[in-house]
Amino acid sequence: MGDTGHALGPVMDRDEVDRALARLGAEHEAIESSLLALQDHAGRRLLEGAELTGATQERWAEADASITLLWTYFEAWTDTLRAARELRARRRWSGREDLVALTGLLRGPSVTVAGAAAAGGGAAAGTAAVRLGRRYTLSALVDRMNALYASALDTVVAADAVWSALPARIDMLSAELRRTRELARSVGVRPGEHPAGDDLERITRALTRLRERVVRDPLSFWTPAEGSSAPGAGRPDTTAYDRHARELEDVRREVEAVLTVRQDAESRLLRLRDVLSRADRTLAEARLARGEVLAKIAATEVPAVGGPPTVLQERLSTAAEYRRQGLWHRLSPLLEELERKAEEELVRARESLAAVTAPLAIRAELRGRLDAYRAKVSRNGLAEDPLLVERYDIARRMLWSAPCDLRVAEQAVLRYQRAAAELLRPVMPTQEGAGRPEGAQA
Numbered sequence: 455m456g457d458t459g460h461a462l463g464p465v466m467d468r469d470e471v472d473r474a475l476a477r478l479g480a481e482h483e484a485i486e487s488s489l490l491a492l493q494d495h496a497g498r499r500l501l502e503g504a505e506l507t508g509a510t511q512e513r514w515a516e517a518d519a520s521i522t523l524l525w526t527y528f529e530a531w532t533d534t535l536r537a538a539r540e541l542r543a544r545r546r547w548s549g550r551e552d553l554v555a556l557t558g559l560l561r562g563p564s565v566t567v568a569g570a571a572a573a574g575g576g577a578a579a580g581t582a583a584v585r586l587g588r589r590y591t592l593s594a595l596v597d598r599m600n601a602l603y604a605s606a607l608d609t610v611v612a613a614d615a616v617w618s619a620l621p622a623r624i625d626m627l628s629a630e631l632r633r634t635r636e637l638a639r640s641v642g643v644r645p646g647e648h649p650a651g652d653d654l655e656r657i658t659r660a661l662t663r664l665r666e667r668v669v670r671d672p673l674s675f676w677t678p679a680e681g682s683s684a685p686g687a688g689r690p691d692t693t694a695y696d697r698h699a700r701e702l703e704d705v706r707r708e709v710e711a712v713l714t715v716r717q718d719a720e721s722r723l724l725r726l727r728d729v730l731s732r733a734d735r736t737l738a739e740a741r742l743a744r745g746e747v748l749a750k751i752a753a754t755e756v757p758a759v760g761g762p763p764t765v766l767q768e769r770l771s772t773a774a775e776y777r778r779q780g781l782w783h784r785l786s787p788l789l790e791e792l793e794r795k796a797e798e799e800l801v802r803a804r805e806s807l808a809a810v811t812a813p814l815a816i817r818a819e820l821r822g823r824l825d826a827y828r829a830k831v832s833r834n835g836l837a838e839d840p841l842l843v844e845r846y847d848i849a850r851r852m853l854w855s856a857p858c859d860l861r862v863a864e865q866a867v868l869r870y871q872r873a874a875a876e877l878l879r880p881v882m883p884t885q886e887g888a889g890r891p892e893g894a895q896a
Contacts, residue, residue: 466557468548474560475542478535478592485531485599489524492607497614508671510613517609520602527567527599534565534592563589604685609673611686616672619690624665627699631658634706641712641782648783650708657702664694715786719777722789726770729796734762736803744810751813752857759806763799766792816860820867821853827874836877845870 466474492498498521501514538559541552548556558564568587590598635654638644645651668675675694679687715722740759747756769792776785828846831837849866852858 463557463561465550465553466560467553471542471548471553471556471560475535475539478538478560481596482532482535485528485596488603489528492521492524492603492610495610495614497610497617500617501610501613504669506670508674510671510673513609513673514613517606520606524599524602524606527595527602530565530567531592531595531599534559560592563591563594565590565592565595567595604683607685612676612678612688613672615686615688616668616675616690620668620672620675620692620695621665623692623695624661624668627695627702628658628661628665630706631661631702634702634709637713638705638709641709641716642780643709643712643783650705650712650783653701653705657698657705660698664698712782712786715789716780716782719782719785719789722793723770723774723777726773726789726792726796729793729800730763730766730770733796733800733803736800736807737762740803740807740810743807743814747810747813750856750858751817752859756813757806757809759810760802763795766795766799813860817853817858817863820860820863824849824853824867824870827871831874831878834878836874839877841873842870842877845873 501510502518506514538556541556541559542548545552566587566589631654635658638648638651638654642648643651643654645655675691677688677691679689682688737759744756744759769788773785773788773792776782776788824846828837831839831842836842845866849863849870852863852866
């Protein structure tokens, strides 16, 4: 039989006994209140009635045994405290014999725990210590009860925290999932026909499995707080829930995008037709411009102009048919593709027009330069200079005749510019030759 506790020390006097009994009385009330609160805890009741699996099943078996053991210890502890109170109440002025007995009850190994409870149950149930029981001091048994209580309370509080947090959130997410599925069906997003429909089915199955796991094994979703030994210190692990919530949000946005397509499909189809029409007109203009360039500009490579985007027109007809049939889930990606390619086609048509008309733009620029220098020399009274007249006539004849050789015409314009610049240089006044350009010969 094992003894637990410290040496008794000197015999307690009446005042020490009374103070010890008062302290133990308060401690008894506190322990009893804690045990009753644990017994009535919602988490304990849920654990007691649930079909548990995994880590929760193992930990609850330990916690349930600890709670039973706690009441056994508490009853033994209460019996010893009651015996001490009764002994003290026999006489108002306890004699030495009573004080010695009270000291033994209050300080010594006076609490006897018999049977399997002495070893906390389990594998030690057949040992001599269990058969004979075990004795504890009141304070040592309180320490043991505190340890058992903290362990059991940690299990109960953690399970209750998970059950309070996750199932309700999963149910709310499931309700949102049902609304999204109904919306998806209304726009033709169904499993096997659209990836979003398959995703909704997968999320539905995942949430069902997640809720079942949370209900049956809540402690597998509990993350203890690091560095804290307080019972129930930690938080529910919402990683799996958060992942499914994000997935559902992505699917919901995709379904809403399909719904938006249903609402504005007609306007988008009209815009597509307009963009493709502008591209066709631009290409037609480019083809006409190419014929003009080939007729008016000599020795120039003019790029070929492609035909209208017939494939896009066919796809546009398919999109219109999807709209008539209400196949919104098919229309949505097709419209996005067509809008992108239609804009690309319009850009290509504009680039083609710019490339084809580039020689005409160069000719127009050369004409502008020639006329600008002609105006400049006229303002300086040099318009009738024979050299300038000759070179202007040559350049103008080249630029206004067809076909126009741009390279030769550009050289003619440059020669006219140089001659004009020479005559427009500052004039140095002299006695004999006033008005001649600087450096000119008499």
